[in-house]
Amino acid sequence: MKDCVIVGGGPGGLSAALVLGRARRSVTIIDNNQPRNAVTHASHGFLTRDGIEPAEFRRIAYEEVLAYPSVDHRQADVVDICRQLDGFEIILKTGERVRARKLIIASGLKENFPEIDGLHNFYGKSLFNCPYCDGWEWRDRPIFLLSEEPVLLHMAKLLYNWSQDLVVCTNGKPLLTAEERNMLETKHIQVIETPVVAFEGRNGPLEQIVLADGRRIKRSAGFVIPNWQPKADFSKQLGYAVTERGGIATDAMGRSTISGLYAAGDAANVWPSQLIYAASDGYKTAVTVNHDLSEERFV
Structure with missing residues (x-):
């Protein structure tokens, strides 16, 4: 015992x-x-x-x-x-x-992450979930945030402190009100509600995110909230x-x-x-x- x-x-x-x-x-x-x-x-x-x-x-x-x-x-x-x-x-x-x-x-x-092609190839290298853990390393770089959870707006405000070159993805979910979206866009934060279907890059570093409508958005790193x-x-x-x-x-x-x-x-x-x-x-x-x-x- x-x-x-x-x-x-x-x-x-x-x-x-x-x-x-x-x-x-x-x-x-x-x-x-x-x-x-x-x-x-x-x-x-x-x-x-x-x-x-x-x-x-x-x-x-x-x-x-x-x-x-x-x-x-x-x-x-x-x-x-x-x-x-x-x-x-x-x-x-x-x-x-x-x-x-x-x-x-x-x-x-x-x-539990969204089902997005390539996510696990970059996770821990250029895709992360915690800005306090990895935000400093990607300061002032082109980054993105993806979340299907209501915490999206809070996380966007946090990440803006590390980089103002920020894209916010809701992955097709209606998470933001018109007022909240306008708040982000007045800070020149691009909000994308089209689903993300893939992450692309070579040997670990992320290069771009691929949207369901075929668009590709160049990014160096991202934060995906599970x-x-x-x-x-x-x-x-x-x-x-x-x-x-x-x-x-x-x-x-x-x-x-x-x-x-x-x-x-x-x-x-x-x-x-x-x-x-x-x-x-x-x-x-x-x-x-x-x-x-x-x-x-x-x-």
Whole structure:
């Protein structure tokens, strides 16, 4: 019986493991080594690690975390989680079962992108989803924004800060009112409501976007906003409440609506989806877990 199992080995889960390891708690990290940012050339915005390759970030983090003798790691998929009287049983695809008093779900998000030819050829190279992560590298360049979500207008205002040579694509969706469209166009932001059918370029750099009516718009890079969903959903098995965005509903300290179950990082907050934000949330949630375990020893 472990003190805590952490499902997810991203910045949220690893930060939680570090805190709990230093608190002398027995911890198992379960992760399938398929991070969402694996295609990204560099991660930005994490103080002292700005521009680090995602794989190197994970290598350093695991090296630090696993230096604590009470922390171990299983590389596997979680196929089921069962509640028990004294905690949880986590069932792995390998057939192994791990039991724990407390459970932190920090499995992050998965991205659902529009079906556009060539998108995945450029993603992580010249197509991105986060201006805070990659906007600086494309400052003052001809860029575009594509979104099928209501967040389109907000993201257009943000991206204008990095480049005023901006094209906004709704991919055929009526997302903007006449007033909102006029607001953008007065800033010389071109708004295109025709669907995008393809992205074209050579060896990674984007060259142009192709519209359904045959037009081609030259662009150097773009930001495509996905629809976010939790990477792992155990709500039916465990019965926890979820937020409007699909994350695990928690209180301010990371506790879910199920006793002993916690959530950290993107699995709970969904947005903003940032390394440093997830790591901070993992730290906070681990402090909560350690607090609750400490209190229970004196009941």
